[in-house]
Amino acid sequence: MPVRTGTIVGSFTAALLLDFMPWPNVMLAPDFVALTLAFWCVRQPRRVGLATGWALGLLVDAGNGVLLGQHALAYSALAFAAIALSRRILWFDLWGQMLHVLLLLEGAQAVALGVRLAAGAEFPGWSLAAGPAFGTLLWPLVTWLLLLPQHRPALLDDHQL
Amino acid sequence: MEHTPPPFFVRGPAPLVRLAFFASLSLTLLVLDARFGYAEAIRSVLALAAYPIQQAARLPVVLAEGVAGYFASQSRLRAENEDLRARLLASALDAQRFESAAAEASNLRRLIGAAERLDRKVLPAEILYSGRDPYSRKVIVDRGTQHGARPGSPVVDDVGVIGQLTRAHAFVSEVTLLTDKSEAIPVQVLRNGLRAIAFGGGASGLLELRYMSANADVESGDALVTSGIDGTYPPGLPVATVIRVERDASYTFARVLAQPVAGIERGRYALVLSAGARSPAYPDDDAMRKGAKTRRARKPMADGS
Numbered sequence: 001m002p003v004r005t006g007t008i009v010g011s012f013t014a015a016l017l018l019d020f021m022p023w024p025n026v027m028l029a030p031d032f033v034a035l036t037l038a039f040w041c042v043r044q045p046r047r048v049g050l051a052t053g054w055a056l057g058l059l060v061d062a063g064n065g066v067l068l069g070q071h072a073l074a075y076s077a078l079a080f081a082a083i084a085l086s087r088r089i090l091w092f093d094l095w096g097q098m099l100h101v102l103l104l105l106e107g108a109q110a111v112a113l114g115v116r117l118a119a120g121a122e123f124p125g126w127s128l129a130a131g132p133a134f135g136t137l138l139w140p141l142v143t144w145l146l147l148l149p150q151h152r153p154a155l156l157d158d159h160q161l
Numbered sequence: 162m163e164h165t166p167p168p169f170f171v172r173g174p175a176p177l178v179r180l181a182f183f184a185s186l187s188l189t190l191l192v193l194d195a196r197f198g199y200a201e202a203i204r205s206v207l208a209l210a211a212y213p214i215q216q217a218a219r220l221p222v223v224l225a226e227g228v229a230g231y232f233a234s235q236s237r238l239r240a241e242n243e244d245l246r247a248r249l250l251a252s253a254l255d256a257q258r259f260e261s262a263a264a265e266a267s268n269l270r271r272l273i274g275a276a277e278r279l280d281r282k283v284l285p286a287e288i289l290y291s292g293r294d295p296y297s298r299k300v301i302v303d304r305g306t307q308h309g310a311r312p313g314s315p316v317v318d319d320v321g322v323i324g325q326l327t328r329a330h331a332f333v334s335e336v337t338l339l340t341d342k343s344e345a346i347p348v349q350v351l352r353n354g355l356r357a358i359a360f361g362g363g364a365s366g367l368l369e370l371r372y373m374s375a376n377a378d379v380e381s382g383d384a385l386v387t388s389g390i391d392g393t394y395p396p397g398l399p400v401a402t403v404i405r406v407e408r409d410a411s412y413t414f415a416r417v418l419a420q421p422v423a424g425i426e427r428g429r430y431a432l433v434l435s436a437g438a439r440s441p442a443y444p445d446d447d448a449m450r451k452g453a454k455t456r457r458a459r460k461p462m463a464d465g466s
Binding site: 013016017018019020021022023026027029049050051053054057058059060061062063064065066067068069070072073076077080083084115116119120121122124125128 | 176179183186189191195200204210214217221292293294295328363364
């Protein structure tokens with residue numbers, strides 16, 4: 001079941017849309033781009049990788065008006081870790097996958113935090129870790145949604161869903 | 162090296178090499194942006210690319226607001242209308258008083274030979290959303306360079322100063338709020354004219370007057386207005402109210418905290434004042450030497466730019 005390029009592009013566009021939505025509290029809002037990137041890096045490590053993550057990161061940086069390269073660096077690291085762990089993650093059930101994804105997203109957030117602290121910002125508080133946690137809770141939904149276009153009941157594989 | 166893998170096994174450079182490549186690229190950009198500010202050109206292009214997505218992302222919110230506004234109860238609208246009419250009346254009174262006061266002040270100023278203050282152009286703007294960056298305090302307004310917004314312009318709402326326009330894109334601009342840690346504004350205590358600089362307090366949402374000597378005449382409840390000596394903010398705009406003064410004999414400086422008066426984290430609409438039209442008329446060396454030419458040299462600076 002090959003993944004169509006349109007599905008990948010569409011999912012990233014939707015994630016960007018969700019990211020740019022005016023959230024009342026940005027610390028608690030999940031980073032949908034990071035989540036989608038983690039998903040495709042785990043599922044399609046040959047097609048989505050560091051270059052995609054880096055370019056998306058730059059777009060997010062410019063759109064949010066933060067330091068150029070902050071999200072680019074975080075997403076590159078996230079893509080690298082997700083690709084390195086992709087074989088391992090797919091062996092687990094959803095709960096095991098979510099644990100891994102939590103680590104990945106928190107790691108990406110930590111990279112961004114490190115960049116900002118190095119650039120002289122103050123630590124905004126521990127609720128910073130809540131965004132990735134909420135993002136992790138969305139992992140089953142993202143898995144279900146993004147596998148829907150490839151879904152063929154006749155070829156259902158236990159490991160794939 | 163006669164044994165090379167067939168093309169369908171070629172995977173490009175190793176992942177670690179790629180990570181090193183992209184990480185160093187990001188770090189270069191970061192340093193260029195944070196230290197030298199060279200990345201603005203790339204940023205403006207990228208921001209323009211992100212603009213349609215940002216607009217589309219706001220659509221649901223705009224639609225929801227439109228629907229909510231459509232079904233707003235009539236009584237609420239009427240109450241709001243009454244309120245607005247009362248405020249308009251009060252403002253008209255104030256405006257008349259201001260007109261006469263301004264005329265009087267300009268007369269007096271002409272008497273003492275000071276340069277007349279130029280009126281600033283005012284650009285009404287709507288605050289679209291707060292910046293998606295937990296590390297700084299910014300809002301995005303719907304006016305950009307296309308509408309005449311320039312970086313450095315002060316931004317005010319109907320009560321007082323909100324902040325300063327720090328980055329202008331084509332159609333939107335970023336406004337750094339007064340409470341941002343990197344923002345500073347020159348203020349004056351309204352009661353006695355004491356000058357000070359208010360720095361943003363970051364997450365606390367307060368302002369801090371730094372470098373105030375321990376015996377400075379500041380009390381809690383004092384109103385702070387812009388002093389205007391920086392040439393960026395016009396003088397006399399309300400900024401904050403002092404809420405706490407801590408004097409400790411073991412420190413040279415008093416710790417003064419102030420609460421901003423403007424709806425810094427709440428308001429919907431704001432005014433972007435054009436950046437200091439009067440460039441600060443520093444006496445340059447030539448003008449100092451030829452004293453007679455000073456007035457002529459200063460004139461184009463006053464009404465130009």
